[in-house]
Amino acid sequence: xxxxxxxxxxxxxxxxxxxxxxxxxxxxxxxxxxxxxxxxxxxxxxxxxxxxxxxxxxxxxxxxxxxxxxxxxxxxxxxxxxxxxxxxxxxxxxxxxxxxxxxxxxxxxxxxxxxxxxxxxxxxxxxxxxxxxxxxxxxxxxxxxxxxxxxxxxxxxxxxxxxxxxxxxxxxxxxxxxxxxxxxxxxxxxxxxxxxxxxxxxxxxxxxxxxxxxxxxxxxxxxxxxxxxxxxxxxxxxxxxxxxxxxxxxxxxxxxxxxxxxxxxxxxxxxxxxxxxxxxxxxxxxxxxxxxxxxxxxxxxxxxxxxxxxxxxxxxxxxxxxxxxxxxxxxxxxxxxxxxxxxxxxxxxxxxxxxxxxxxxxxxxx
Numbered sequence: 038x039x040x041x042x043x044x045x046x047x048x049x050x051x052x053x054x055x056x057x058x059x060x061x062x063x064x065x066x067x068x069x070x071x072x073x074x075x076x077x078x079x080x081x082x083x084x085x086x087x088x089x090x091x092x093x094x095x096x097x098x099x100x101x102x103x104x105x106x107x108x109x110x111x112x113x114x115x116x117x118x119x120x121x122x123x124x125x126x127x128x129x130x131x132x133x134x135x136x137x138x139x140x141x142x143x144x145x146x147x148x149x150x151x152x153x154x155x156x157x158x159x160x161x162x163x164x165x166x167x168x169x170x171x172x173x174x175x176x177x178x179x180x181x182x183x184x185x186x187x188x189x190x191x192x193x194x195x196x197x198x199x200x201x202x203x204x205x206x207x208x209x210x211x212x213x214x215x216x217x218x219x220x221x222x223x224x225x226x227x228x229x230x231x232x233x234x235x236x237x238x239x240x241x242x243x244x245x246x247x248x249x250x251x252x253x254x255x256x257x258x259x260x261x262x263x264x265x266x267x268x269x270x271x272x273x274x275x276x277x278x279x280x281x282x283x284x285x286x287x288x289x290x291x292x293x294x295x296x297x298x299x300x301x302x303x304x305x306x307x308x309x310x311x312x313x314x315x316x317x318x319x320x321x322x323x324x325x326x327x328x329x330x331x332x333x334x335x336x337x338x339x340x341x342x343x344x345x346x347x348x349x350x351x352x353x354x355x356x357x358x359x360x361x362x363x364x365x366x367x368x369x370x371x372x373x374x375x376x377x378x379x380x381x382x383x384x385x386x387x388x389x390x391x392x393x394x395x396x397x398x399x400x401x402x403x
Contacts, residue, residue: 038066038087039394040137042128042148045072046096048249049316050143050163052077053202053220053387057141057162059083060391068135070128070148080293087135092117093145094167097336102248102312103357105334107174108181114171115182118189121147129154139394146192153195160198162217162390164205164315165338168193173337200393202386204315204345205338220386221323222316224304226297231305234295235287238268243306244329244369245270247317253361258284260363267369270306272299300324308372310355310365313342318350323384327351327372331360349382351375 041058044050051073058067059082067086069078070093078088095117098109117124128151132140137157142148144163152159168189171178178185190210193199199211208214232239244267246256261269264283271277272287280286287302303309303317304324311317312333321328330352333339346352353372355365 038068038135038137039063040068040070040132040135040140040148042093042140042142042145042151043069043071043073044094044096044143044145045092046094047099047314047316048073048077049314052081052222052316053319054141054143054162055081056220056222056387057390058086060387061394062391065138068137070131081298089131093147096167097170102253103331103333105336107177107335110171111174111177111181111185114178114185118182118185121150121188121192125150125154132157142196146189149196150192158197159195160200161193161196161208161211162200162202162220164202166193166199166207166210168210169205169207170337173335200390202315203382204318204342206341218383218386218389219319219322220390221319221384222298222300223323223384224298224301226301228305231297231301234297235285235291237270237285237287237305241268241283242266242308242369242373243268243270244308244310244365245272245302245306247272247303247309247311249312249314249317255361257361257363262364263366263369266366269310269365270302272302308369310360313339313346315342318342318346319384322349322382325350327353327375329353329355329365329368329372331355331357347378348380349378351378 041054043054062084069086069088070091072092095113098106098113100106124147128147132155140148140152140157140159142161144161144166149159168186171186194210198213199208201208201214201216203219259281269284272289274289276286300320303320303326308327308329309321310329313330351372353368355368
C-alpha cells in the first residue's frame with residue numbers, strides 16, 4: 038500500500054495528488070491521510086482508496102482566498118508541532134497497521150518523520166516545502182514559534198527524496214531532488230458541451246471567478262463594469278438570491294453529476310479571475326486559458342508564480358480594490374490582448390510521477 042499525506046491547505050495539494058493517484062492506479066492499495074474535504078476525492082478519484090481524515094499540517098490560516106492571518110498561522114503551527122513526537126508515533130503506528138510500503142507527502146513534514154520512524158521510504162512531491170513558506174514570516178515565527186522551523190527541516194531531512202514541481206521553492210534539506218513537469222488537470226469534455234449544459238453563451242467572452250475553497254468576501258457582482266461585453270461565471274453550491282444580467286451561476290454539484298469536472302469549466306471560458314495558486318495556474322496552462330490575477334497576502338509562493346506565469350500563459354494583474362469593486366474591464370482587455378506565451382509547458386506530470394514510481398525499487402503493484 039502507498040500512503041499519501043496531503044496538506045489540507047486549499048484544494049491545490051489534493052487536486053494534483055488525485056491526478057497522480059488516478060494515473061498510478063496501484064493495485065496494492067492507496068491510503069489517503071488528509072484534512073482536505075472528502076467530497077473532493079469522491080468526485081474525482083477513479084480508483085478505490087482507504088480514506089483516513091486527519092490533520093497532517095497547519096498550512097496558512099486564511100481569512101478568505103485573498104487574506105491570511107500571519108499571527109494565527111504561527112500560533113497554529115506552534116500548537117501543532119508542540120506535540121510532534123506523539124503525532125509521529127501515532128502516524129508510524131498507522132502506517133504499520135495498514136502495511137504501507139511507501140509514503141508520499143504533499144507536503145506535510147509529519148509524513149516524512151512518521152515514515153522514517155516506521156522504517157519506510159518517503160518522497161515529497163510538491164512545488165514547495167513548508168519551511169520555505171514559513172521563512173517568509175521568520176521574525177514572527179522566531180518570536181511565537183521558535184522551534185517550528187528547525188523541527189520541520191529535520192523532518193524533511195528524513196525523506197528519501199524530493200520531487201519538485203514547477204513554480205515554487207524550498208527543498209533545501211533534501212539530499213536528492215529531481216524536477217518534474219506540471220501535474221495538471223486537463224479537460225475531458227468539449228467546450229460546446231460544457232456551455233450547453235449550463236446555458237452559457239458561446240457568442241460572448243466568458244470569465245470564471247475562481248477563488249477556491251476559501252472564497253472571497255466583498256466581491257460586488259452588481260458593480261461589474263464588463264457585463265456589457267463579458268459574461269462572468271461564478272460557481273458554488275447555493276445560488277445567490279439575485280444576480281445581475283450576464284452573471285451566470287454554475288452549481289458545482291450539477292457539474293459533477295453531469296460527468297464533468299472543474300477543469301472542463303476552466304477550459305470552456307476565455308479567462309479566469311483568481312489569486313495565484315498552483316492548482317488554478319496549472320489548469321489554465323494545461324487548458325490554454327488566460328488568468329486575471331490579484332494579490333493574496335504575504336505568501337512566498339506568490340512572487341515566484343507572478344515571475345514565472347508569463348512564460349506559460351497569458352496573464353494580467355488586477356489590484357484587489359478593482360477586483361472587489363467590479364472594475365474588471367481594463368484588466369480583461371489587457372489580458373486578452375496579450376500575445377500567446379513564449380513557452381509551451383509540459384503538463385503530463387501525473388503520468389511522469391506514476392511511471393517513475395512503477396519503475397522505482399519500491400516494488401509497487403500496478
